[in-house]
Amino acid sequence: MLIPRLIPWAAALLLAGCASSTIPLQQAQPTLPTQWPGDTQTQGSQDAALPPWQAMVVDPTLTQLLQQAASYNHDLRQALLRAQEARASYGIENANRFPTLAAGSSHARARVPGDLNASGRAAIGSDHEVFVGLSSWELDLWGRVRNLSDAALQQYLATELGTQAARQALFAQVARSYLTLREMDERLTLTRHTLDSRAETLRIFTRRYEVGSISKYALTQVESLHHQARAMAAQLEQERAQTAHALQLLTGADVAQLPPLVRGQQFFADVPVGLPSSLLTARPDVVAAEHQLQASHARVDAARAAFLPRIALSGNFGTASAQLDGLFDNGSKAWSFVPTISLPLWDGGLRQSQLDLAAVRQNAAVVDYERTLQTAFREVADSLSARQLMTQQVQIQRDNLHSLQERARLAQLRYDNGASPYLDVLDAQRDLLSAAQQVVQARFAQQSASVSLYAALGGGTGLGLPSSSAEATSVTTSSTAP
Secondary structure, eight states: OHHHHHHHHHHHHHHHHHOOOSSOOOOOOOOOOSSOTTOOSOOOOTTOOOOOHHHHBOOHHHHHHHHHHHHHOHHHHHHHHHHHHHHHHHHHHHHTTSOOEEEEEEEEEEEEOGGGSTTSSOEEEEEEEEEEEEEEEEEOSSSHHHHHHHHHHHHHHHHHHHHHHHHHHHHHHHHHHHHHHHHHHHHHHHHHHHHHHHHHHHHHHHHHHHHTSSOHHHHHHHHHHHHHHHHHHHHHHHHHHHHHHHHHHHHOOOOSSOOOOOTTOOOBOOOOSOOOGGGGGGSHHHHHHHHHHHHHHHHHHHHHHTTSOEEEEEEEEEEEESSGGGTTSTTOEEEEEEEEEEOOOOOTTHHHHHHHHHHHHHHHHHHHHHHHHHHHHHHHHHHHHHHHHHHHHHHHHHHHHHHHHHHHHHHHHHHHTTSSOHHHHHHHHHHHHHHHHHHHHHHHHHHHHHHHHHHHTTOOOOSSOOOSHHHHHHHHHHHTOO
16 A cells, blocks of 8 residues: 555656756856956955945035936936836745635525436525635745745845946946046136137237238247137037036936036045955945856756646635525534645656756856956956056156146247247147146046946945845845745
């Protein structure tokens, strides 16, 4: 008698032994160098953390723009909706782990003809029931339902971290656009001052030409320099307008009128040196890829469990009576209990293909995780190199500016003393304006490099927008409860 009962379980074990993917599974092997390439600074403590963005942004206008972008930006709002969608999907999968109870009642009255009745006479009967029922609830002995729920949870957490990554990208984009806008403002100020100076020079030379003290050739040289300044101002005005439109699209704020610019103003603080490479493991996109990897592992386990028997329970408890007034009389109690066992035997290779598909996606998640980590490291390395080189560039451009200022002074002095033609003065002024523009560009590029480095290290995720991170934590905690 015992042997026939063991046959289904033996078959189940046999099927379980066959539940192996034809695709070999890969394991993530992330490697992080202990030191950033080209970073001569000593690495700090492994517990070192980035300062919050409020401590990095030193310009109140930029702070306000970041906060406005966090609540206005359409891409970020779309990312939040995707996170809410993933949370709802997890709720659906997690609900399958628990039984579904429902209360109901049924009432029926029927007439049976005599030729269909054993007594040969027509009969009228009633059936009244009130019950609490348990629908088909799977006993998750092999972890199939639990793994599907875990996969949905990890997918939700990955989507939530994807939202944080979107905040990080938005932070960097808004900060860089604002720096570009302020760079245009400072370059326009320089150009307008130069334009005013050259307009005055043109007026003086025009008067000299009218009285015959200079030639037409000298006047055209001054006119050409004045036109060049006008053309530069017009080009900068166009570029500023385009940058302002892009920034307005990101933030929803009116950036046509900004507070007066203080020359040499610092907008973004320098990122501390000596930060450990382990910070990359906390980047939102890296952690999201890790959750995606965990979700793929859970889906593989669920696909393996599909080869094993499924046991489901159904039943109800209540009262039943042929008369409505007898539903709650003594002896009207009724119940039913219906366990079912489904043992998979053959499905044309469907479950095997599903397992292979889960294995392929798991391997793809491994590759994606390693690629994300390597990309993050490269972004930080590039930003570190840019910061170091831009610091050198700023000093070089400033030294060049000082040299050209002295050259312009000497050229003007030589012209006033009749030792050189005015063409030398014009060349010196042209080079001086170009050098002044380059100093401004290098200085703002240095601050933009700090923004990129801060974002590459994982900073700029908390922009004041309410996040569901706390909800995600609570979901994770509750999911582990029995």
